[in-house]
Structure formats: C-alpha cells, structure tokens
Amino acid sequence: MEDSVTTIMESRIRELEGIDHIYSTSVNSGSEIGVQFLVGSDWERSIFKLQDQLFSSQDLLPPSVTYEVQPSRTDDVPIVTLTLTGKDYSDNQLHRVGERLLEELRKIPDTGVLTINGGQPRMIAVDLDPDKLASYQLSLE
Secondary structure, three states, rough: OOHHHHHHHHHHHOOOOOOOEEEEEOOOOOOEEEEEEOOOOOHHHHHHHHHHHHHOOOOOOOOOOOOOOOOOHHHOOOOOOOOOOOOOOOEEEEHHHHHHHHHOOOOOOOOOOOOOOOOOOOOOOOOOOHHHHHOOOOOOO
C-alpha cells in the first residue's frame, strides 16, 4: 500500500503550493494521508486545489483504490490531550473517570468537541427470566 498508493499520492500533493506538512500511515488494506496547509491559507481554495490534484492523479492509482477527502479546519484540531492511567484501575473505571471529567470540561465556555478514546464504556447485562416474564404476561419482545 505504501509503494503503490501512499508514496505516489504524497509526491503529487507536495506539488501543491501552500502545504506546510504531510503525514501518512499505511497498512495492508489502506492508507491515511494528512495534509496541513500553511497558516493563513484560504481554507476552501486549498481544499479545492487538493481535491483537484487528487482527481487528476487517479490514473496513477491501482484500479481498485478509492479515496475520500475529509476536511478539518485548524480550529477543529485538538489542543489538549489528557491521558488517564492508574495501575490500580480497570479500563472501565478509567473510562468512568474520563466521563466525569468530560462533564466538567463541557462547562468551560467556548470548548470544542470533547471525546473519550480508549477504555471500556459502561455496560449493563440484563438477564431475563422467561418464567418471571410469563407470570406478568409479558413476552421477550
């Protein structure tokens, strides 16, 4: 994937003016290429030029390869990443701490999108007793 897609597309993207940084990740089944434009660039014009460059480079890609452009504005880039760790805590417990922390962070004015990555979210197991349901004249549905 790196030789047949990523390297080729990176070189085509580098031909564009206004590119500050290109980063990529390749695996057997896919490739992700991030493009950072220079600060102060016209965002819409830069995205248009990028899409035009990718479209005109399709003939360089293997026939089964498709791509998708997902624009992200500079103000959408995370500026803070918090990592919660604790050898005496399970993934679930750390996830719950993260949920409480998010609730508090959301109270801060002008806070953007906040997400939790990793850990195990809370799950509830429900064991149904068919006999008990029947006694209340309820079905499983």
